[in-house]
Amino acid sequence: MRVDAKVEGPRQSMSWLHTWASLILGWLLYAIFLTGTLSFFQSEITAWMKPEIHQSVPSDSQVQQTQVALNYLQKNYPDAGSWSIQLPNSRQTTTELNIRKKGEDLQARRGGERITLDSATGQVIEARDTRGGGFLYRFHFELYGFDRIWARWIVGLATMLMFVAIISGIITHKKIFKDFFTFRSGKGQRSWLDAHNATAVFALPFHIMITFSGLLLLMFMFMPWGINQVYKDRQEFFQEMRGGAVQQNNSRNRNVENRSVSANTSQARGITEQRSRGERGKQHEQEAGYPAPLTNLTPLIIAAQAQWKENPIASIQILAPNTSNATIELRALYAKSVVERGVYPILKFDGVTGKDINETVQTKNASIPMGIYNVVTVLHEARGLDLTFRWLLFFSGVIGTLMIATGLILWCVKRAPQQQKQGYKSFGYRFVEVMNIAAVIGLPIACASYFYANRFIPFEIETRLNWEIRAFFIAWLATLIYAAIRPHRQAWLELLAFASVAFALLPIVNFTTGGQAFWNSIANDQWMIASFDLMTWVLAILFFLSFYKVKKHKGLPVKKSRNAPSNKEISA
């Protein structure tokens, strides 16, 4: 789009589109990418933010872990409608229980009483009230303080612009293959462009996957008309879409019903004289079953471990425990594959005899569109993926975040000579400069203050959970104000130094405020806590190196330099 109306090729027009589509919501995209990347480890962040649970050091044996949970449940909830035991794993250090009363909907996603147990001692742990990693996760697609639907539309629009930026960026990039491995450091604008290109090209499949799946995850909100035409209730559509999962649940329900009937038939022979009690009582007994001891779970766990090998048991659900209707379902931690959304290896046993009651359910192959939807959305959410895969996605997210950051800075670097020539900074340029600082370094500082608030806000304060979130936004706003009132280079330097110190001190704050010290968490194999501490040090080092680079950068004299000076040079 040239003002002089000269003809431009597709590459030039795409360059214009790339620049402006990226900038307009670039800061929001950066925030979505950064918080989204952290969300790959939201369980670990939540674990770190609940230092009370750090005391739980699970035994290596899943048999032992299950026994601890069962002892607690038998003692305190022997007559429950169902028990769900989520065993500790590489991302969770405690045992999480969900207990539902008789008559409660056992298939409902929410509900039941939740209890956190020390996996070794069986002691109940009351952790502090915090949103933990869940806040960052929710923020990355629902923002905060907005109406949920509006927020999702805004995030959706940003995602669409990201998609436009990716496609136009590919077209604009002149030499994707020729410059594939090229990074020319210390050359001002050229280096920023190389860094932007390298982070874009190396992780291009990730960028496409995460952006496209982001749109797919929101598509039922963007384009509801098809569903509304065919289905009266949206839930009906979602149930049909999740065909496999519904099928499994139905078969499980049917199974419980069948077993209930057969158990009652055998019992009925001996209790014919009690028929006079009335239909209501009989029906109640049929549903509830008869008291019967729960089978020993050890052989079932050993059988599951032998079958699943490196895929550990994630959870054990016991329906109608201590009755003749009891069934036990073991679920594996990792999903079968990424093309099947939410399908995990499952084993079912009779809760009284321990007999294998698995049904061979033929899962039909997903259609190609459904398969694509499943693969990209499962990868986006890292559902049921192992730790190596999760780290790959996390670091790809880091590269994506750096791509956006370098792109935002490049906008300024490219326009710096013009600004210098005119002798003053125009409002638009200064606005982008300030916003860049507030986003690129302000958001990590906001995250750090969220973690500090988690440890320093007293328990007694009501709604301390909200104060943690307020600390996040207050810190973020403070960096924006700071960036606006300080000279450009100074603002970068001071905030980088501040971020470096803030992140470096977090592991120390952790163990001085009740958390597990990193040397203990490493010794105890509690990597979900140790990796958080170690990652904050990695970030501190990165911020320090950035600080050092900016500090050292003197800026070349304009006459001698053939390359455009960087934004830091301008303000120097």
Added chain:
Amino acid sequence: MIFFLLVWSLSSLAFIALASAMSKHQKQMYGQELTAQQTRLASILGWTLLLISLIICVISGPLSSMLSFWIGILTFSALFVGALLTYYSLKVKFVACFCAGMSFVTSVILLI
């Protein structure tokens, strides 16, 4: 982790070979341009190694998961080779030997 190291080292080796087939990186790494025959050999070696790493991935688990895993690993092997060429281009031969050694050791561990 061992599996990751195997695929990563193989694909890094593949990318080093592919970079060796590019004239501007040849000067960086070897101080001179390679002959046309050597260039073609490097190119064939690079693509073959990439294909081997893909085959190893695909036969090790569900196609959809392992294909995604392979693509994910390529990002980091390419990033590694890119950084290597920028900052330690003269040490490429040593790193290539290291990657080959790592591929050998990890594959032996996995085979045992």
